Amino acid sequence: MQDGIADFSGGHYYDNFDPSTRLSPEAEQGLALEFEGAKRRIIDYYEPALRRRGAVRVLDCGTGNGVAVDVLNARGFEGWGADLSALRKYQWRERARRDRLVVADVASLPFPDGYFDAVIASGVLEHIGVQESRTPRYTVQRLPDRDEQRRRVLQELLRITSASGAVFLDFPNGAFPIDFWHGDAAGSARFHRTTEGFLPRFREIASLIQIIDPRARIQALSPYRRLQFVQSATHWYGRLLSAPARVFLALMRGRLAQSALNPFLVIEISKRSIA
Numbered sequence: 001m002q003d004g005i006a007d008f009s010g011g012h013y014y015d016n017f018d019p020s021t022r023l024s025p026e027a028e029q030g031l032a033l034e035f036e037g038a039k040r041r042i043i044d045y046y047e048p049a050l051r052r053r054g055a056v057r058v059l060d061c062g063t064g065n066g067v068a069v070d071v072l073n074a075r076g077f078e079g080w081g082a083d084l085s086a087l088r089k090y091q092w093r094e095r096a097r098r099d100r101l102v103v104a105d106v107a108s109l110p111f112p113d114g115y116f117d118a119v120i121a122s123g124v125l126e127h128i129g130v131q132e133s134r135t136p137r138y139t140v141q142r143l144p145d146r147d148e149q150r151r152r153v154l155q156e157l158l159r160i161t162s163a164s165g166a167v168f169l170d171f172p173n174g175a176f177p178i179d180f181w182h183g184d185a186a187g188s189a190r191f192h193r194t195t196e197g198f199l200p201r202f203r204e205i206a207s208l209i210q211i212i213d214p215r216a217r218i219q220a221l222s223p224y225r226r227l228q229f230v231q232s233a234t235h236w237y238g239r240l241l242s243a244p245a246r247v248f249l250a251l252m253r254g255r256l257a258q259s260a261l262n263p264f265l266v267i268e269i270s271k272r273s274i275a
Helices: 025-053 067-074 086-094 146-159 202-212 236-250
Strands: 057-061 078-083 101-103 116-122 130-133 139-142 161-172 217-221 264-270
Touching: 025 067, 025 116, 025 161, 057 067, 067 078, 086 101, 146 161, 146 202, 202 217, 202 264
Parallel strands: 057 078, 057 116, 078 101, 116 161
Antiparallel strands: 130 139, 161 264, 217 264
């Protein structure tokens, strides 16, 4: 326990961070954009979904800067957060509810079975089972055990979710050929092969869930209001496309939400109680 933050990492973080090192202007800009993005992610998108399900105790897994946890608690939820980052642990010193932030591996979380009414994992699963580099340009390589790693993570998220609860996953859609979130710079676009093996596709997640719990129900939701187009708006194409994209996402329903026409997947996995 340090600064009121529980650390279950054993000193093994996925990043290296020295508080005495000055961040680059690009890194500082990215971190600044995250603060508002974390608030909007909860207030504009997930809070209505949580209230619809009657969720009270909520985990934001891969919480990043931890702002979402403060927002959840301020809005009447029992919000918790987890991440395995030395940088994030340093940032958490500024959070009001750092007592509800834990440093832990997403595949081995320090919570009992069925502890949460809902678990949110935003921008987490795509980084499991791959090796990424930004030197000198962004590249990603699928690891041989990618699917097994992702299965273990999904199984762990379902383990800590109550029998009547749900897991929410979101990430760029691997079936969509343009990735607006993992480019050479914040908000820059990246064309990729849909067979690249980095960004998950709906059918891949559905197959893994079928293995873990055939009783679970999985559906793709519209990402309308989940996407705020903040980073992409720093580029000309983002400013040009944001308005029509919002209209398109607002109209997105059913199978269209899981298709290759959707740039950003939001998936709800509902557990079923054993009869």
